[in-house]
Amino acid sequence: MSSVTVRVPAKVNVQLSVGPLREDGYHDLVNVFHAVSIFDRVEAKESDAITVAVEGKWADQVPVDDGNLAIRAARALAKHAGRSYGADLVIHKEIPVAGGMAGGSADAAGALVACNELWGLGLPFEDLMEIAGDLGSDVPFSLLGGTAVGTGRGEELSELPTGGTFHWVFAPAEGGLPTPSVYAECDRLRKESDAEVPWPELNERLIEALSTGDAYALGSYLSNDLQDAALALRPELATTLDAGRQHGALGAIVSGSGPTCAFLAIDATHARDLAASLTATGAATSAMAAHGPVPGATLA
Ligand code: ATP
Missing domain, CATH: 3.30.230.10 (Ribosomal Protein S5; domain 2)
Structure with a gap:
């Protein structure tokens, strides 16, 4: 070969x-x-x-x-x-x-x-x-x-297990964010607030939403403990997330350590419309509709 x-x-x-x-x-x-x-x-x-x-x-x-x-x-x-x-x-x-x-x-x-x-x-x-x-x-x-x-x-x-396909929109942001800096900012913010950090637990309601394919429930349970840190480093991302919610996203979060913003849509048509609205209004410089879950690394 x-x-x-x-x-x-x-x-x-x-x-x-x-x-x-x-x-x-x-x-x-x-x-x-x-x-x-x-x-x-x-x-x-x-x-x-x-x-x-x-x-x-x-x-x-x-x-x-x-x-x-x-x-x-x-x-x-x-x-x-x-x-x-x-x-x-x-x-x-x-x-x-x-x-x-x-x-x-x-x-x-x-x-x-x-x-x-x-x-x-x-x-x-x-x-x-x-x-x-x-x-x-x-x-x-x-x-x-x-x-x-x-x-x-x-x-x-x-x-x-997931019970169906979820439809998403991803809005990349210029510049990127190094993952270690976002964790460091997360630690800094936590030290500053002095609040006790809970032991991480799997959200059973989110697991249920995934397994039943309930996009509305999944949207309401999306969570990211790195989001505050990503927003502290890139405050303009809050405007992008808000714009997505205003255009009907079922959930809007920073993806991982950011700065890409992720929006859960109702279906494929809504995802396409949401992506178009985010770019047309200038809330995002670009936006990609996508779906999941999909398989991992696969021979093409
Ligand atoms: P994660 O979500 O796993 O924290 P990320 O998506 O934020 O990662 P990557 O795109 O994986 O970040 O890139 C992080 C850094 O890794 C980049 O800034 C780049 O310098 C370096 N890098 C090394 N190899 C690659 C690669 N093949 N593709 C992209 N970045 C790479």
Whole structure:
């Protein structure tokens, strides 16, 4: 095989509960991931060395050196297999960069699946999940897709049943937000307010809304403990969220660490209308309609 292409989805967190700061600097999380139909494509072509190139609308914001997560994933896979394999990776980028939608993790997951195929390794899914876990806490979910809850630091994943398709609108914001800065701001705001931070618990009503496919209930239970921090760093996002609610969004939250704003729509038509209204009124510079859940990294 001389070339393999894999399609990998973005994610939104429908619940992101962040526990108290631990002594090791991490937080215990309850993180309900939901894969949505905004896809990066990762192509792996036969080569002697591991290289990466990035195409598409966010390409100029993505590193093409060893800092690229797809390169790190390919290297980790070659190491696991105990050989010095090569691959020219080409990422076709549709997922906003540093947008809280796990775009880098998606590319890492895509590179794992593509190189496993290109190099004829035939490693089982469980092995890829293990390598993914070492690459970053969102990478296993990018492999898995669907809807799943992550606990611990987010790395212990369990699939969640969903009863139908949910329709979304995503409004990326210029500039991105580095995830570590948002966690740091969250810790700072909590220290300032001195309120006790509860242990993160899965919201059973949200799980029920997912399993019954009840978009109205899901909209009312969407939650993100990083949202206050993202809004403190980017106050203009509050206006975008309000605009979405005014246009009938069932729920409006910052996606993960932001700054992408996520809006739950009633159905596909409402999602298209909502996306058009957000851009026409200037509340968002761009907006993409999408649906979820969708599968994780899949051979195209
Ligand atoms: P998350 O939601 O997992 O916290 P994010 O969506 O906010 O992540 P990413 O798009 O994954 O953020 O990018 C975070 C940073 O990682 C970028 O600023 C970029 O420098 C770096 N990066 C490395 N590899 C990639 C990649 N393949 N695609 C995008 N960013 C990458």
